[in-house]
Amino acid sequence: MESVDYQNVISDKDIRRFPISITTTEVNLTGSWRFYKPEFKEKISPCSVGCPANTNIPKYIHYLLKNDMDRAVEVLRRENPFPATCGRVCPHFCQSKCNRKDYDGAVEIKQIERFVGDYALKVPPKKAKVLSSKKVAVVGGGPAGLSCAYFLALGGYRVDLFEKERFLGGLLIYGIPDYRLPKEVATKEIENILEVGNINVNLGVDVNKEKVEELKKNYDAVFVALGLSEDKTPGNVAIDNEHVFSGYELLKEIKVNGRVDLDGDNISVLGGGNVAFDIARSIRRAGKDVNIICMETLETSPAFEDEKKEAIEEGIKVVDSRFLQNLKITDRGLHLQLRGVDKVLDNYEPVLNDYVEYMDTDILIVAIGRKREESILGIEGVFFGGDFYNGAKTVIEAVASGKKAAFEIMAKLEGKEFKLMNEDDQFFRSTDDFDEYKVIPFERININYFSEQKPIKLSRLAANERVNNFNEIVMKPSLEKILREAKRCFSCGVCNECKTCWFFCPDMCIDVHEKVDFDYSFCKGCGVCSEECPRGVIDMVEDK
Amino acid sequence: MDFREVTNIEYMNQGDFACPGCGAGLSMRHALKVLGDKTLIVMPASCWSIISGVFPTAALQVPLMHVPFATAAAVASGVKNAFRKKGQEDVNVVCWAGDGGTFDIGLQALSGAAERKEDIIYVCYDNEAYMNTGIQRSSATPPGAWTTTTPTGNPLIYEKKDMFNIVVSHNPAYVATATIAYPDDFYQKFEKAKNAKGFRFIHLLSACPPGWRIDSKDSVKTMRLAVESGVFVLMEKEQGKPTKVTYKPDRFVPIKEYLLSQGRYKHLDKDTINKLQIMINEHLASLGLL
Amino acid sequence: MIEIRFHGRGGQGAVIASKILAYAYFLDGYHSQAFPTYGAERRGAPVAAYVRVDDKFINVRSPVVNPDYVIVMSGKLADTVDVSSGIKENGLILINSELNADYYNFEEKCRVMCFDVSGIALKYGLGTKIMPIINVPILGVFSKITNSVSLESLKRATPRFVSTGIDKNIEALEEAYNLA
Amino acid sequence: MNKDMMLGSEAVALGVKLSRPKVISAYPITPQTHIIEKLSEMVDGGELDASFIRVESELSAISAALGASQAGVRAFTATSSHGLALMHEILHWIAGSRLPVVLVNANRAIGSPWNIWTDQSDSMSQRDLGWMQVYCETAQEALDTVLQAFYVAEKVLLPIMVMIDGFILSHTLEEVIIPSQEQADKFLPPYKPEYFLDVDNPLSFGNAAKGDVFYHLREDMQCSMEASFGVIREAHNRFDEAFGRKYDFVEGYCLDDAEIVFVIAGALTGTIRVAVDKLRDLGIKAGLLKIRYFRPFPADIIKELLKTKEHVIVLNRSVSFGSAGQLTQEVKNALYYEPNKPNIYDYILSLGGKDVFVEDIVNLAKDVGNLKTSKMLWRE
Incomplete structure (x- = not known):
């Protein structure tokens, strides 16, 4: 048979292409599909707003959970140089703002702060450099003055600090009893502040009006936080240090000597604030019977709830809604005439009723508040802060006031106008640079990523274990408990690298490392990351 | 689930052709994270036919073969038998099909493979209509839903086909429903499917922003709402064990909330929504969930 | 070329008989071919099968229309099916029947032979009274009367196409051969 | 063997x-x-x-x-x-x-x-x-x-x-x-x-x-x-x-001097062989071209084998309705450029198992003078 000549074999050329894909879709830059783009924008947690010092609570909790304690300490100290102190004595306004409060109970921030603060005691802060030739005088070595000095020092200014007493710390050292704040804690924390450098401490310097005027001339700025210098007394009572004592002075004596000797077993304390309860409880620790007499009802009296509760546990009797109308010194001691009080007005004036009661007591301790040295307040061009300016407030409020003053001073010295970064929120932070200050409400929390869990229970010394000593009452929770509690934090508005955005990005365009980075070459702008972020740190913005 | 513990290894390339917020793309990404690199995909016509990239590019880093619409489970049977003969029994042969390719045109091949106990994993990503062709009704389209072929809403008598129990009736090794909106559940189920031997079926609810008429950002949220409202029940059945509901919300969200979050249901009146709620309640009651 | 046509009813084994026969011819050294006319395979329905034998390769594949031999598996079939159709002059029709060959009166000029193969089948337990399986023994009769295929080859061919009762079939085959 | x-x-x-x-x-x-x-x-x-x-x-x-x-x-x-x-x-x-x-x-x-x-x-x-x-x-x-x-x-x-x-x-x-x-x-x-x-x-x-x-x-x-x-x-x-067995794209039978050539594919080829033998016995120069490969279609080979023949009867066992038998289409296509192309007949046979007998084919060849090339041819 005839045959036609054909090419005998197949060459590569004959089979050139197969329907096989061997390259990647990465040539397809899907970022061009986008109308909106995600942006990483951290926001403000309500607890930070609640904190007078605006501590970035979620952030330090995040570092705690990351087992990066140094970073946690750094974040805490960025706003507050007294974390170990505040972790004990601060009423934690933050907790009352916590988004978890009405969900399953606020995060026990106080104990977390105490935990990190105690760690911080062992970590001195980094030395600050001197960046300016200008000098600032700070008068008063309490929490406000120390905070002001601390932030100024961090800002590169040299500070001369003046303190009347032999030690720095004010009420931290001379006021708050050890069972609430051990002296060593406050002392260490103050030492750490001084570690920053740039602070020249002058102890035993009593500053009066003339001295302030002088400082004003010699320094580029002066901050005065003298605290409250004089006891208030009821009109018909005078402190004689025989039958009638100053609560403040007694507390100081106890802090310095560890004890106080009073003649008499039946002691009455006048006042409903923390000082009244502190002195009452301190004296109770000497085995004496103590009454607290206050104008308010027990519930409305201004002392911290814990204080009141613990005082009653310790056997202190609270005679509330009573006004000391008269006092007679007798052979057996003091005879008090008390009137019933219907209510207490805003200016601390009681509205009395007809009820009259008499009470005998060996000693009366007055703790109804203290006054400031008004004459200094009139000096212009001087910055004021702390209790001296704000009246009796909490430690954290003193810290906040010192911090605010420091920034105001620095703004002034640098010729800038100081303004709070967000007036509405009373929020300022020294170093973080947010473009948008927005507080994350509970509704912004993607609750699907959380489940209900009650806060940890705190262990306290029982009343009979504490009435004969000054040991701390709230025991330190275990690390396990602290971490469990820390995990409850929603981390509102603050990235805690949970990677939810990364997980749900359909386009693999997210990298989470400290913050969230987006690969805009491929991000299609779907917005799932923003929607799913449990804490609202990703915003979708128009992509122009 | 702690997302920080999820592997960083990706088996998908960027630049895929999924719409923004596509549930199917996201589901594939995570399914592959569980299944790993000893996996290959058999893919019938579906949105993923496009998502996977245009020749000569590929969005997957595992082998993939595209196959005609009706054939996924049969092709996978052939692939698995070939791998067995090659001595590579350990390769996961995965069908990745849409609801059309599973509930409708691919059902026969699926049933055949399930009955033969083929050692494959069949994943149906169910976006409840023919989305790739532009949103036409499938037998996975829920009653009441708008599609371009049910412009006044899918009649209520067309109840969504009960794929879970259809597959269960073949007594396969493992059957589950899942959605990526519940990552824990999703990962556990893929892990179980991976470790089981024999025919395995996972029915994934997968949001389609254009088809469901939702904002792309709400994709995961809507899938979650489907579960929270009881429209999609997360369950599983291992061979020899009873069907188990793997997640039950504390209380079911009213179906209204789910329906009205999506444009495809916006035409529904109160009466219809009530009827749908009754249907869902009956279904949940039959599962012992109400 | 020899052409053979089988008539049977579904289930009687006409197709198998045709295969055994073709194979036996093959074993005898011939070229052969066997094939059925299939309808749907239904028990009881009439079927036909064909065998061709030649000393060279058989090309033609059309049905056998002018057979040299016709083998009818059941006498009753001859009443309803035109079994003699196209038979060559002096061709032979072998019918499994108790009746006398005279009973069958075909138009064509051909020989007719009847043989009660069913009786032999039943004796060896092949099939039932209603439906005896006679496909193997009838080949013994065919071998004897035509002398065109060897008994030995039939015996050898049988096991290849019969799955059960091989021994009984072969015994029946031999008895049919001997009695024919 | x-x-x-x-x-x-x-x-x-x-x-x-x-x-x-x-x-x-x-x-x-x-x-x-x-x-x-x-x-x-x-x-x-x-x-x-x-x-x-x-x-x-x-x-x-x-x-x-x-x-x-x-x-x-x-x-x-x-x-x-x-x-x-x-x-x-x-x-x-x-x-x-x-x-x-x-x-x-x-x-x-x-x-x-x-x-x-x-x-x-x-x-x-x-x-x-x-x-x-x-x-x-x-x-x-x-x-x-x-x-x-x-x-x-x-x-x-x-x-x-x-x-x-x-x-x-x-x-x-x-x-x-x-x-x-x-x-x-x-x-x-x-x-x-x-x-x-x-x-x-x-x-x-x-x-x-x-x-x-x-x-x-x-x-x-x-x-x-x-x-x-x-x-x-x-x-x-x-x-x-x-x-030791030879195969090709197509197989010719009695082709060299054939005047009438049947073209067919599949098992019916054997029956056509017998018919060709019969026709030869009758003195009619018949031949046969069996197509093995239909795809790829060996058009060049077929052209060479058929271009000088007088009659080519293509026996189709399928129809492309409205056109011609598929085999016919291909054969015609192969011969299109030949100047003296044979008469090509488009014959349809044996659909649905309709029996084909040697005699049918013999008669068809005998009748070739009466066949038309212009239309599809069906058996009587």
């Missing part, structure tokens, strides 16, 4: 077994069933080391073959008629995927009405897929062609369909020379594809391709079809060396 008798179907099964496929998937349909019954027996009996997937439809049968082939192993399936039609979509896909699947089709008519008997409408209507097509005349040829088919398909990287006529070949017991496994192995090397599903070299197969790419992929399929002539010839030569 080991010779035996077997059905055409069994010869196919034996050819498959000798080819050592790894996956067989099939669904029963008359008249293909004997093939898969026999293969099941071989697999279950351990004679053949393959997976036999008993699928639930022809669609799945061919799909499983697609999967197996893409996975890189030799895959086989068999079907017929409606089954082949049901496979249609996947047949396209396999060709487009460039997978060397071998399919045996037992030719059978397609309804309606129901008809289980043989014609070639089923395979002829699948001619444009990119599958090679071979039509077999005898059981021996069927066996041999299956072996060749794997060789050719795996070199050309296009699938191949081997046709045996239903009943008249599939169910016919005839003699076959049995090749040994050693011979077969020598002829057919193990299948080693370059691209396949491989977790160590992950590729995507069949991703969407736009027109500019798709167009050239299709051009490549045509290039491969054209180049396949060389491969097929090589296969035939090697087969001859290994087994």
Whole structure:
């Protein structure tokens, strides 16, 4: 048979292409599909707003959970140089703002702060450099003055600090009893502040009006936080240090000597604030019977709830809604005439009723508040802060006031106008640079990523274990408990690298490392990351 | 689930052709994270036919073969038998099909493979209509839903086909429903499917922003709402064990909330929504969930 | 070329008989071919099968229309099916029947032979009274009367196409051969 | 030489077994069933080391073959008629995927009405897929062609369909020379594809391709079809060396001096041979051209063989309704540029198993003077 000549074999050329894909879709830059783009924008947690010092609570909790304690300490100290102190004595306004409060109970921030603060005691802060030739005088070595000095020092200014007493710390050292704040804690924390450098401490310097005027001339700025210098007394009572004592002075004596000797077993304390309860409880620790007499009802009296509760546990009797109308010194001691009080007005004036009661007591301790040295307040061009300016407030409020003053001073010295970064929120932070200050409400929390869990229970010394000593009452929770509690934090508005955005990005365009980075070459702008972020740190913005 | 513990290894390339917020793309990404690199995909016509990239590019880093619409489970049977003969029994042969390719045109091949106990994993990503062709009704389209072929809403008598129990009736090794909106559940189920031997079926609810008429950002949220409202029940059945509901919300969200979050249901009146709620309640009651 | 046509009813084994026969011819050294006319395979329905034998390769594949031999598996079939159709002059029709060959009166000029193969089948337990399986023994009769295929080859061919009762079939085959 | 008798179907099964496929998937349909019954027996009996997937439809049968082939192993399936039609979509896909699947089709008519008997409408209507097509005349040829088919398909990287006529070949017991496994192995090397599903070299197969790419992929399929002539010839030569049996794209019979040539494909060829012999006895110079390869269509060879003939009667066992028999179309096409082309008659015979007898063909040749080339011819 005839045959036609054909090419005998197949060459590569004959089979050139197969329907096989061997390259990647990465040539397809899907970022061009986008109308909106995600942006990483951290926001403000309500607890930070609640904190007078605006501590970035979620952030330090995040570092705690990351087992990066140094970073946690750094974040805490960025706003507050007294974390170990505040972790004990601060009423934690933050907790009352916590988004978890009405969900399953606020995060026990106080104990977390105490935990990190105690760690911080062992970590001195980094030395600050001197960046300016200008000098600032700070008068008063309490929490406000120390905070002001601390932030100024961090800002590169040299500070001369003046303190009347032999030690720095004010009420931290001379006021708050050890069972609430051990002296060593406050002392260490103050030492750490001084570690920053740039602070020249002058102890035993009593500053009066003339001295302030002088400082004003010699320094580029002066901050005065003298605290409250004089006891208030009821009109018909005078402190004689025989039958009638100053609560403040007694507390100081106890802090310095560890004890106080009073003649008499039946002691009455006048006042409903923390000082009244502190002195009452301190004296109770000497085995004496103590009454607290206050104008308010027990519930409305201004002392911290814990204080009141613990005082009653310790056997202190609270005679509330009573006004000391008269006092007679007798052979057996003091005879008090008390009137019933219907209510207490805003200016601390009681509205009395007809009820009259008499009470005998060996000693009366007055703790109804203290006054400031008004004459200094009139000096212009001087910055004021702390209790001296704000009246009796909490430690954290003193810290906040010192911090605010420091920034105001620095703004002034640098010729800038100081303004709070967000007036509405009373929020300022020294170093973080947010473009948008927005507080994350509970509704912004993607609750699907959380489940209900009650806060940890705190262990306290029982009343009979504490009435004969000054040991701390709230025991330190275990690390396990602290971490469990820390995990409850929603981390509102603050990235805690949970990677939810990364997980749900359909386009693999997210990298989470400290913050969230987006690969805009491929991000299609779907917005799932923003929607799913449990804490609202990703915003979708128009992509122009 | 702690997302920080999820592997960083990706088996998908960027630049895929999924719409923004596509549930199917996201589901594939995570399914592959569980299944790993000893996996290959058999893919019938579906949105993923496009998502996977245009020749000569590929969005997957595992082998993939595209196959005609009706054939996924049969092709996978052939692939698995070939791998067995090659001595590579350990390769996961995965069908990745849409609801059309599973509930409708691919059902026969699926049933055949399930009955033969083929050692494959069949994943149906169910976006409840023919989305790739532009949103036409499938037998996975829920009653009441708008599609371009049910412009006044899918009649209520067309109840969504009960794929879970259809597959269960073949007594396969493992059957589950899942959605990526519940990552824990999703990962556990893929892990179980991976470790089981024999025919395995996972029915994934997968949001389609254009088809469901939702904002792309709400994709995961809507899938979650489907579960929270009881429209999609997360369950599983291992061979020899009873069907188990793997997640039950504390209380079911009213179906209204789910329906009205999506444009495809916006035409529904109160009466219809009530009827749908009754249907869902009956279904949940039959599962012992109400 | 020899052409053979089988008539049977579904289930009687006409197709198998045709295969055994073709194979036996093959074993005898011939070229052969066997094939059925299939309808749907239904028990009881009439079927036909064909065998061709030649000393060279058989090309033609059309049905056998002018057979040299016709083998009818059941006498009753001859009443309803035109079994003699196209038979060559002096061709032979072998019918499994108790009746006398005279009973069958075909138009064509051909020989007719009847043989009660069913009786032999039943004796060896092949099939039932209603439906005896006679496909193997009838080949013994065919071998004897035509002398065109060897008994030995039939015996050898049988096991290849019969799955059960091989021994009984072969015994029946031999008895049919001997009695024919 | 080991010779035996077997059905055409069994010869196919034996050819498959000798080819050592790894996956067989099939669904029963008359008249293909004997093939898969026999293969099941071989697999279950351990004679053949393959997976036999008993699928639930022809669609799945061919799909499983697609999967197996893409996975890189030799895959086989068999079907017929409606089954082949049901496979249609996947047949396209396999060709487009460039997978060397071998399919045996037992030719059978397609309804309606129901008809289980043989014609070639089923395979002829699948001619444009990119599958090679071979039509077999005898059981021996069927066996041999299956072996060749794997060789050719795996070199050309296009699938191949081997046709045996239903009943008249599939169910016919005839003699076959049995090749040994050693011979077969020598002829057919193990299948080693370059691209396949491989977790160590992950590729995507069949991703969407736009027109500019798709167009050239299709051009490549045509290039491969054209180049396949060389491969097929090589296969035939090697087969001859290994087994001593010669095959070609076409086979002539009494062709050299023939004036009337019948063109046919499939098992009815044998009947036509007998008719040619008869015609020669009657002094009529008849001849026969048997077409084995319908795809690729060996147009050049056919042109050379037929260009000087007077009458060419193309015997079609299928119709392209509204046009001509598919075989006629191709033959006419091959001869189009010849200046003195023969009279080409478009004859349709034996649809749905209608019997064809030697006499019919003899009469047809005798009557050639009265036949018309202008219209399709049907038997009285």
